[in-house]
Amino acid sequence: MKPFILLRPATLSEAAREAARPGSEVKAGGVDLLDRMKEGFDSPQRVVSIAHVPGLDVISAGPPAKIGALATLARIASSSDIKRLYPALAAAAEGAATPQIRNMATLGGNLCQRPRCWYYRLAEFDCRKKGGPTSSLCWPTARSSTRSRPGAGGRSCSTTSSCGRPRTPGARMS
Numbered sequence: 333m334k335p336f337i338l339l340r341p342a343t344l345s346e347a348a349r350e351a352a353r354p355g356s357e358v359k360a361g362g363v364d365l366l367d368r369m370k371e372g373f374d375s376p377q378r379v380v381s382i383a384h385v386p387g388l389d390v391i392s393a394g395p396p397a398k399i400g401a402l403a404t405l406a407r408i409a410s411s412s413d414i415k416r417l418y419p420a421l422a423a424a425a426e427g428a429a430t431p432q433i434r435n436m437a438t439l440g441g442n443l444c445q446r447p448r449c450w451y452y453r454l455a456e457f458d459c460r461k462k463g464g465p466t467s468s469l470c471w472p473t474a475r476s477s478t479r480s481r482p483g484a485g486g487r488s489c490s491t492t493s494s495c496g497r498p499r500t501p502g503a504r505m506s
């Protein structure tokens with residue numbers, strides 16, 4: 333992993349300011365980001381940990397119901413309010429990953445994680461999402477690929493990430 337500066341802002345405005353600086357990446361639970369950094373897939377110069385920003389882990393019934401970006405999957409799964417109001421959401425959170433990961437993984441991080449596609453994540457492969465030399469190719473969905481996922485042939489890449497940024501400016505996010 334390449335060296336980086338770790339910042340621990342104590343307020344939301346400070347966190348937003350630091351996160352907006354070039355070379356910065358937000359860290360919530362770190363499950364996804366630290367994996368990417370350890371694999372050398374991402375090397376931010378500055379990691380902005382939002383773990384100590386107060387109020388971001390709120391879960392309240394409302395109305396309207398509120399779930400903060402730092403609420404963990406484990407807390408969403410076990411919240412009596414979420415189970416009552418949004419049982420499908422509670423079940424989805426309960427069904428994700430493992431207990432250890434659910435204890436660390438946050439809602440914001442889950443929504444913003446980079447695609448969990450090995451072709452996208454491994455340095456050995458180029459793909460449409462990375463915008464490299466073979467940027468028109470999506471390995472799992474390419475009809476001719478012998479590594480295609482069963483049943484995925486020909487469809488466009490479905491590994492989206494709502495907060496994700498294209499690797500190159502203007503690269504198409506499918």
Ligand SMILES: Cc1cc2nc3c(=O)[nH]c(=O)nc-3n(C[C@H](O)[C@H](O)[C@H](O)COP(=O)(O)OP(=O)(O)OC[C@H]3O[C@@H](n4cnc5c(N)ncnc54)[C@H](O)[C@@H]3O)c2cc1C
Nearest residue numbers: 358360361362363364365401428429437438440441442444
């Ligand atoms: C073994 C394993 C199994 C898994 N199984 C599942 C599964 O079954 N279902 C599933 O959905 N997921 C699964 N995951 C993915 C896991 O849920 C996510 O990696 C996790 O939710 C990320 O949350 P985090 O808080 O650790 O995010 P981080 O790693 O801290 O951040 C992830 C990304 O989101 C950005 N980010 C985080 N919070 C914010 C914010 N508030 N604002 C803006 N950007 C933000 C970060 O900059 C980073 O780019 C699995 C992961 C592993 C390792």
